[in-house]
Amino acid sequence: MVDFNDLKEINRFEWEIPQSFRSDMRVPVRIFATRQLLSEIMGDKSLEQAINAATLPGLVGHVVVMPDMHQGYGFPIGGVAATQLPDGVISPGAIGYDINCGVRLLASQIPFEAASPYLSDLASALNHFCPSGVGTKGHIRLNDKELDQVCREGSRWALKNGYASEADLRRTEEGGVLEGADPSQISHHAKERGRSQIGTLGAGNHFIEVDLVDQIFDPQAAQVMGLQENHLVVMIHCGSRGFGHQICTDYVKDFQSAVRRYDIHLPDRELVCAPLDSPEGKAYLAAMRGAANYAFANRQVLAHYARKAFEQTLAGKVSNWHLHQVYDIAHNMGKIENHTVAGKTLRVCVHRKGATRAFGPGFEGLPEEFRPIGQPVLVPGSMGTASWVLVGTQGSMERSFGSTCHGAGRRMSRSQAKKSIWGEELRSELERRGIQVRTGSLPGLAEEAPQAYKDVDAVVDTVVNAGIAHKVARLKPVAVIKG
């Protein structure tokens, strides 16, 4: 177990586990957290997992863990690790089973007061149009050719088929498509799982939320994003569904033998990997990109249907019911990027698992209007608490491979949450606070209770004080739809 005696305090918000802590570490671990958050974090095995992650071949700089970190199943949730091309490794477990799990934010010109009489209907409409819950199928069933197109084209497929606008794609990370996806590297089983799930939320911690903009911290950035205080926004949190889960399952299995072939020794089998320039590494990267594109298309279709729900409920009742895209981000992803490490620019594969890309001002890949302010970062809090809109900073480029936190981070196990919180009571409590709730599973709701998560305000304050993000707006939920 790691304790404070093992850590070097860099400042009140940044700590380090030195590389010398364990002989198989290739780089140190850099932790962004306050002392209080760190005390909570030490209650599970996330720091041990970060140390294990620091053994991956080809790592540069340091492994980064965010203040919302928690124990995962190999690589900690809230972790970032960069491996150098050409022969540094890529590790499916360091990206996650839900490839391109991420968040999309849509904003409106609808004042809360104008919409509040219709919130119950709006929640019901969103619940109808955006299927959620276990085993649900979507409104769209893809044939083989269409599924291959989704893999290769991501949000561009959605544009061609009437589910998106050009503006949506401009305001999506990577334009909503990673080049280099190859459907031939994706198994038949993954394709079978994926063909009827596009446009679905899934279950677990995935949701659609209607929020109001509670407080603006950076009026200039908020104006660029189209966020207005006390107006409605929609947040969509989901990923690549069974398609991505199966792809990761297939490659974690394949890489069990790849590590033997490349004589790679790891402390956890879930960290299995292959060199990026190996046939196995290239195959996984191409498949992962296909899953990422599926997830971009998935969130795009859900956004399309969210817009239909708004139209159905509010057309004729408010002057402008349209939703425009603020941004769409990934928080489980592997990306090939350039980063400066010890004064040299290196080409690296940045693994982010429960961590969000947070590029600072000036990044060429941002839409023109965002270049002066930095990349939007969307941080969903737990159900019933706040969510946040941030922007990336130059600090994140220098200290965390252009990354920041992704959410509130769990602090209570699902079984403990179900034992101590009644789903029915939680729903009633949320509704008493004016939050409409639509859920297919009350035990599932209990598992996602606010008490099961860290304080998202404390998480955000930490990354802001550490200089790896900057506040734009705080959002407050008024309707939650989850499976």
Add this chain to the structure above:
Amino acid sequence: MQPSAGYQEIEHTADWELHVWAPDLPALLEQAARGTYALMAACLQSSPRQSRRFEIDYQDRESLLVSFLAELLLLYELENLGFDTFNLQIEGERLIANVSGAPLESIAKEIKAVTYHNLVIRETALGLEANVVFDV
């Protein structure tokens, strides 16, 4: 006194963990399957009964356990089937599985994947045990 074979849910921050134990490997696989369905709160319809047969070649017991449970999850997701009767034979480094069950009436929770995290099948005085972590 603990039964000779069984399963139990273990606390895990964000995911699910199952402890399973049994006298031998085929029985351990069966308990892992039953435990997985229990975590999902899977409820089978009474009919029509259906059977499936599949084979898994494996290099180590842990990989076999993961592949076996992954196959059952696939059969749930693609065919909506769950299983309550298991005839599992190990021949060399191959599992021959004949399972029977029925369409699922309902499940309460989906499992995204079976992981290898900390998965070690250990010998005990009474047989074998293991902890399996699922991504949910």
